[in-house]
Amino acid sequence: MAGTLDTKVQAQSLVDVVAERLEAAIISGQLEPGAKLSEQGLAASLGVSRGPLREAIRRLEGRKLLERTPNIGVRVKQLSLQDLNEILQVREALEGLACSLAARNMPDAEIAALKRMLDGHEKQKSVQENTGYYHEEKNLDFHFSIVAGSGNARLIQMLSGDLHYLLRVYRHKARPKPGRAAQVLREHRAIVTALERRDPVAAEQAMREHLRHARRYVEEQLAAEGEAETGPAPMGRTRTLD
Amino acid sequence: MAGTLDTKVQAQSLVDVVAERLEAAIISGQLEPGAKLSEQGLAASLGVSRGPLREAIRRLEGRKLLERTPNIGVRVKQLSLQDLNEILQVREALEGLACSLAARNMPDAEIAALKRMLDGHEKQKSVQENTGYYHEEKNLDFHFSIVAGSGNARLIQMLSGDLHYLLRVYRHKARPKPGRAAQVLREHRAIVTALERRDPVAAEQAMREHLRHARRYVEEQLAAEGEAETGPAPMGRTRTLD
DNA sequence: TATCTGTAAACTGTTGACAGTTTGGCCTGC
DNA sequence: GCAGGCCAAACTGTCAACAGTTTACAGATA
Numbered sequence: 001m002a003g004t005l006d007t008k009v010q011a012q013s014l015v016d017v018v019a020e021r022l023e024a025a026i027i028s029g030q031l032e033p034g035a036k037l038s039e040q041g042l043a044a045s046l047g048v049s050r051g052p053l054r055e056a057i058r059r060l061e062g063r064k065l066l067e068r069t070p071n072i073g074v075r076v077k078q079l080s081l082q083d084l085n086e087i088l089q090v091r092e093a094l095e096g097l098a099c100s101l102a103a104r105n106m107p108d109a110e111i112a113a114l115k116r117m118l119d120g121h122e123k124q125k126s127v128q129e130n131t132g133y134y135h136e137e138k139n140l141d142f143h144f145s146i147v148a149g150s151g152n153a154r155l156i157q158m159l160s161g162d163l164h165y166l167l168r169v170y171r172h173k174a175r176p177k178p179g180r181a182a183q184v185l186r187e188h189r190a191i192v193t194a195l196e197r198r199d200p201v202a203a204e205q206a207m208r209e210h211l212r213h214a215r216r217y218v219e220e221q222l223a224a225e226g227e228a229e230t231g232p233a234p235m236g237r238t239r240t241l242d
Numbered sequence: 243m244a245g246t247l248d249t250k251v252q253a254q255s256l257v258d259v260v261a262e263r264l265e266a267a268i269i270s271g272q273l274e275p276g277a278k279l280s281e282q283g284l285a286a287s288l289g290v291s292r293g294p295l296r297e298a299i300r301r302l303e304g305r306k307l308l309e310r311t312p313n314i315g316v317r318v319k320q321l322s323l324q325d326l327n328e329i330l331q332v333r334e335a336l337e338g339l340a341c342s343l344a345a346r347n348m349p350d351a352e353i354a355a356l357k358r359m360l361d362g363h364e365k366q367k368s369v370q371e372n373t374g375y376y377h378e379e380k381n382l383d384f385h386f387s388i389v390a391g392s393g394n395a396r397l398i399q400m401l402s403g404d405l406h407y408l409l410r411v412y413r414h415k416a417r418p419k420p421g422r423a424a425q426v427l428r429e430h431r432a433i434v435t436a437l438e439r440r441d442p443v444a445a446e447q448a449m450r451e452h453l454r455h456a457r458r459y460v461e462e463q464l465a466a467e468g469e470a471e472t473g474p475a476p477m478g479r480t481r482t483l484d
Numbered sequence: 485t486a487t488c489t490g491t492a493a494a495c496t497g498t499t500g501a502c503a504g505t506t507t508g509g510c511c512t513g514c
Numbered sequence: 515g516c517a518g519g520c521c522a523a524a525c526t527g528t529c530a531a532c533a534g535t536t537t538a539c540a541g542a543t544a
Contacts, residue, residue, distance in 0.1 A: 013312050013527065015300065040495070049529050050496095051293070058257065058297040062304025070255050071496060071535055086396045093339040097331060154328040255497070281526070291499050292526095313505055313526060488543080496535075505526075514517080 014048055018056035021046065026065055026076055027165040034078040037066070063162055079166070088215040091163055092208055095143065098150040098159065099191060099207035100200040106149030111195050114145055118188055142188055146195075146207070187213065256290055260298035263288065268307055268318055269407040276320040279308070305404055321408070330457040333405055334450055337385065340392040340401065341433060341449035342442040348391030353437050356387055360430055384430055388437075388449070429455065 025031045037057070043050045057074055060066045068074040079087070147159045187210040194203035267273045285295045299316055302308045310316040321329070389401045429452040436445035 015527085016312075038495080051528060051530095054497095055297055055300040058300040059304040062301040070258075073496075083396065086394045089339060089343070089394060090336065090396055090400070093335045094332065097335040101331070152328045152331060154325065155332055158332070257497090282524085293498060293500095296527095315526075486544090488541105490539105490541085492537105492539085494535105494537080497533080499530105499532075501529090501531100503526105503528080505524105507522100507524080509520105509522090511520080512518090514515105 014052040015055045015059070018046060018048060018053055019059050022056055022060055023065065023165075026060075027168055029168060031076050033076050035076050037074050037076070039073075065162075065165065084166070085215070085219060087163065087166055088211070091159070092211040092215065094155060094159055094163075095147065095211055096204045096208040098147045098152070098155055099195070100204035101150035101152055101155070102146045103195050103198055103200040103203040105151040106146070106195060110145065110149055111192065114142070114195070115192050117142060117145070118185065118192060121185060121188075146191070183213070184210075256294040257297045257301070260288060260290060260295055261301050264298055264302055265307065265407075268302075269410055271410060273318050275318050277318045279316050279318070281315075307404075307407065326408070327457070327461060329405065329408055330453070333401070334453040334457065336397060336401055336405075337389065337453055338446045338450040340389045340394070340397055341437070342446035343392035343394055343397070344388050345437050345440055345442040345445040347393040348388070348437060352387065352391055353434065356384070356437070357434050359384060359387070360427065360434060363427060363430075388433070425455070426452075 022031075031037070039050050039053060039057075043053045046053065057066055057068070061068055061074070065077055066074050067077045144160055147156055150156065187206070191203060191206045191210060194206050264273070273279070279299070281292050281295060281299075285292045288295065299308055299310070303310055303316070307319055308316050309319045386402055389398055392398065429448070433445060433448045433452060436448050
């Protein structure tokens, strides 16, 4: 059997283990948005009973990762174009706050590490050629470092927990414009500069501007895609470019 | 029996009903922070089995309203002073965003209604005498109107769903400073003025300044209280002034 | 051929019972 | 009188089974 999870002893309850597994599967994209979860099937493949599984599902439901329709079943939350835009607006405000706090609280060493990280990115071929990707993994690393540097636990949880998976999801859908990579790098540098100056206002502004660009950019991408479709334009797995 | 809930037909599942009940009880303060919930007792008094109750609890757990310790039980989430401060920081950023969006999206009629609401408050005796309260209920109404006017569903859900109960909780603990009521009213007027001008930047700034004051103020109140205690200063039900 | 209907299978919603852990009290010994 | 350990009751964690609903398929009819 390929799914039994009796590896970890139950220092934490079964529900915790199952919830973590599900979250990981959703974030990693292994469970695609809109995918239906069969309780029986999942319980069997995870090697647990339906009870704990249902409780784990309820928890993720409370975090808006899953969605249940009575008597029908549960699906991975599917986002409309409008949902995505709304969430990105929220992210803009929250990461702006995080950056402001980081300007005050982040240790010098971590800021220096951030700067070195950007130096590394600059040398990356794809950025130099202005064609590539600015590999999103590293983009996320950059943002997460700053969020973590804010020192606000609730904020960290919101941004890296609940919104994290969204960035992963639309990452597959947003194809970078040529020239964007270099611009992103410039904006990142502006942010780090503000952090080094320990200027919360400038840091917040730089981050929000950066994310506003990213949002506008994603909006264009998705709007163009949305025009071709009808209805509320659910952004599911229309294109998987892995 | 004083707790059977077979009034509503089950267009929604038992779990939904129970979760709503629990949330209401938490928000209203009927279940105080730190209070322990007995599964058996609750299930009996609600007239449901333990299964659905546990699932409802898990959902609220995902929303950070409840907290479970393995093999011990579940308690209403208790906030430390630091938690509260962090949450208020987040609220500052989010309501700032809400106000900025409201400046763009809120219908003229609703802004006018907001203005009338403030006129009503001004005539209130407690405000004129600068002694009273500026009755917090109405304060919340004001903020909720603006949040609702933002048109961002996710934002509305975050602010009026998950953070709502916090405002209720610390409301019981923060005693107003003399003179504060008049200041609050001034700040509210400044916000409405910015909304009328349809100036998103000014509106956001006004709201954030207003909330920053409120936060500083609450910080003082609680810091003074916290000094007397030891440890992480859990703010539970040290004083209930109902 | 297409549509409607009825039946059966599959799945979700709920319940009750069993196993393991914690907690509180009581007793014994120092 | 006090500390430590043992025992029992209560509670949480988990599971298997039952009831109700939805869905899909097959057959009949227009």
